[in-house]
Amino acid sequence: MESYDLIILGGGLAGMCAAVEAAAHGASVLLLEKQDELGGSTVLSSGYMAFAGTDMQAKEGISDSTQSLIEDMLEVGGGVNDPSLIDMYGEHQLETYHWLMEHGVEFRTLQAVSGHSVPRGHTIDPHQGIQSLYKRTKELSHVTIKFQAPAKRLLKNNDGRIDKVLYEVDGETQTAQAIKGVLIASGGFAKSEELLKLFAPHLDGAIRIGGEGNHGDGLKMAWEHGAWALDLPYLSGTYGFHPSANSRVKSQGLAYYKGGIIVNQEGKRFVNESLSYKLLGNAALRQPDGISYQIWDKTVMDQAVKDDPLYDFELLKRRRLLYEVDYLEELADCIDVPLEVLNETIKTYNEGIQTGADPDFGRKSLTHNYGKPTPIEKSPFYAFESTVAMLATYAGVAVDAKGRVLNSFGEPISGLFAAGEVTGGFHGAGYVTGSSLGKCAIFGRLAALEVLKNETAAI
Ligand SMILES: Cc1cc2nc3c(=O)[nH]c(=O)nc-3n(C[C@H](O)[C@H](O)[C@H](O)COP(=O)(O)OP(=O)(O)OC[C@H]3O[C@@H](n4cnc5c(N)ncnc54)[C@H](O)[C@@H]3O)c2cc1C
Structure with a gap:
C-alpha cells in the first residue's frame, strides 16, 4: 500500500x-x-x-x-x-x-x-x-x-x-x-x-x-x-451581487462600503449599510421578493477602484448592470420605486449622517468603525440591483x-x-x-x- x-x-x-x-x-x-x-x-x-x-x-x-x-x-x-x-x-x-x-x-x-x-x-x-x-x-x-x-x-x-x-x-x-x-x-x-x-x-x-x-x-x-x-x-450569504452573477462572471459591487445606501422595492432603507455583508445578506433576503438596490452618487462613484473585485463600479457600468441618470426622478423610474419615498429616504439619511448618525439605523461609518459616510447629492446618480450569493x-x-x-x-x-x-x-x-x-x-x-x-x- x-x-x-x-x-x-x-x-x-x-x-x-x-x-x-x-x-x-x-x-x-x-x-x-x-x-x-x-x-x-x-x-x-x-x-x-x-x-x-x-x-x-x-x-x-x-x-x-x-x-x-x-x-x-x-x-x-x-x-x-x-x-x-x-x-x-x-x-x-x-x-x-x-x-x-x-x-x-x-x-x-x-x-x-x-x-x-x-x-x-x-x-x-x-x-x-x-x-x-x-x-x-x-x-x-x-x-x-x-x-x-x-x-x-x-x-x-x-x-x-x-x-x-x-x-x-x-x-x-x-x-x-x-x-x-x-x-x-x-x-x-x-x-x-x-x-x-x-x-x-x-x-x-x-x-x-x-x-x-x-x-x-x-x-x-x-x-x-x-x-x-x-x-x-x-450560515449566511454575501450581499452585493447582481442577480445575473455566477461562478464565471461574478458581477459584484460593494458601493455601500464607499458611501452608497441600500433600499428595497418600496424605496426604504432597511439596514445599517456599514455592517458585515453577511448580515446585510440576511436582511436583504427578508425584503419583499428579496429585491433590493444599492444607490449612490458621483462622490461614491469617484471612489471606484479599477480592477478590484469589490469596488470596480466602472466595470459594472461597462457590463450594463448599472443605471446612471442625472436626477433622482429618473432613478426612481428605472428601478420602479415610489419617488416621494426615495426622496424622503435620501433626505433623512443625508441629514442624519451630517449631524452624527442616521436616525433610522445608526450608520456612522463606511465599514465597521471606519470612514465617514458622505451625503447622496451629486449627480449622476446610480442604482445597482443586488442580491445575495452563497459563497x-x-x-x-x-x-x-x-x-x-x-x-x-x-x-x-x-x-x-x-x-x-x-x-x-x-x-x-x-x-x-x-x-x-x-x-x-x-x-x-x-x-x-x-x-x-x-x-x-x-x-
Ligand atoms: C466569490 C468568492 C469570493 C470570496 N472572497 C473572499 C475574500 O476576498 N477573502 C476571504 O478571506 N475569503 C473569500 N472567500 C472565501 C474563501 O475563498 C474560501 O473560504 C477559501 O478559499 C476556502 O479555502 P479552502 O482551501 O478551505 O477550500 P477550497 O479553496 O474550496 O479548496 C477545497 C478543495 O478541496 C477539493 N475537494 C473537495 N472534496 C474533496 C474530496 N472528497 N477529495 C479531494 N478533494 C476534495 C475541492 O475540489 C477544492 O479544490 C470567497 C469565496 C468566494 C466563492
Whole structure:
C-alpha cells in the first residue's frame, strides 16, 4: 500500500499551504484533489487577506495592531467564536503574511473591507497565489498531487487512529496509508444543495457561487468518525451581487462600503449599510421578493477602484448592470420605486449622517468603525440591483488551535486534522473580510506542523 507522512484532502489555499509547510519540513505528502485542477473556492475568491501591522499598511500611514484585529474578529463574531482560534490567528498572522511572500505569493493593494476598523484587505490574485504554492511543491521534493482523485472515506486502525484514506481514481478505489495523520482541507459546501437545504433553508433564494468540488465531502467523512460541528446556525450569504452573477462572471459591487445606501422595492432603507455583508445578506433576503438596490452618487462613484473585485463600479457600468441618470426622478423610474419615498429616504439619511448618525439605523461609518459616510447629492446618480450569493459556508468541524478535529466532548480524534473552510468555530456569528483566506493559510500551515509532531501510526 502507498504510504505518506501526511495525506491532505483538497488543493485549495489551506491544502496547498499545508503541503508546502509539511514538505519544507521534510515530510512526504499526498494531496488528493477531486477536480482536474487546484484552487477550489480559493481561485474564485476576491483575494482579500486580513493581516495587521504589515509594511503595506505602514506605507499608507495606517497604524494597526494584532490586538485590534483580534478585537474586530471577536466583536463581529458576536462573542460566539472560539477565542483560542482567534488568538492563534493573531499570533501567526504577520509571520504567515511574510511566509506567503517567501513562497512567491504577491500582495497587490490594500483596501478598507467589511468588519475591520482600519484598511486591512491585502489583495492577492488567488490564481497567482495557488500557482506559486504549486510551484513550491514541485521544487520541494516529497509532494505527490493526484488530480481527479476524490477522497471517499477515512479508516481507523486497531488503536482507533485514523490512518488510511480510501480514494477513487478512474472509478477504481485505492487505499493510501497516512503515517502521521490526515488533514481535511476540502473546503465548504456552497455547492451542495443537500447540505444547504438541511442547514441553511433561509438561504434558498441566494445564488450559489463556489468551487465545483465543494459538496461537504470532508465534513461527511469527519462526521462519520464523530467530529463535532460548529457555527451551522450562522450560515449566511454575501450581499452585493447582481442577480445575473455566477461562478464565471461574478458581477459584484460593494458601493455601500464607499458611501452608497441600500433600499428595497418600496424605496426604504432597511439596514445599517456599514455592517458585515453577511448580515446585510440576511436582511436583504427578508425584503419583499428579496429585491433590493444599492444607490449612490458621483462622490461614491469617484471612489471606484479599477480592477478590484469589490469596488470596480466602472466595470459594472461597462457590463450594463448599472443605471446612471442625472436626477433622482429618473432613478426612481428605472428601478420602479415610489419617488416621494426615495426622496424622503435620501433626505433623512443625508441629514442624519451630517449631524452624527442616521436616525433610522445608526450608520456612522463606511465599514465597521471606519470612514465617514458622505451625503447622496451629486449627480449622476446610480442604482445597482443586488442580491445575495452563497459563497462560502463558514461552519464545519470543530477543531482546536492546533487543527486537531474534536469530537462532541471536545477530545481530539486521533490522527484527524482539518483546516480552512471545512472548519467551524472561527467566524462565529459574523465574518470579517479576508479572514477566511487568512485562516486557510495560517491554520493550513499550523495543522501540517502539528501532524508532523505526531508519532508514527502503528502500521
Ligand atoms: C466569490 C468568492 C469570493 C470570496 N472572497 C473572499 C475574500 O476576498 N477573502 C476571504 O478571506 N475569503 C473569500 N472567500 C472565501 C474563501 O475563498 C474560501 O473560504 C477559501 O478559499 C476556502 O479555502 P479552502 O482551501 O478551505 O477550500 P477550497 O479553496 O474550496 O479548496 C477545497 C478543495 O478541496 C477539493 N475537494 C473537495 N472534496 C474533496 C474530496 N472528497 N477529495 C479531494 N478533494 C476534495 C475541492 O475540489 C477544492 O479544490 C470567497 C469565496 C468566494 C466563492
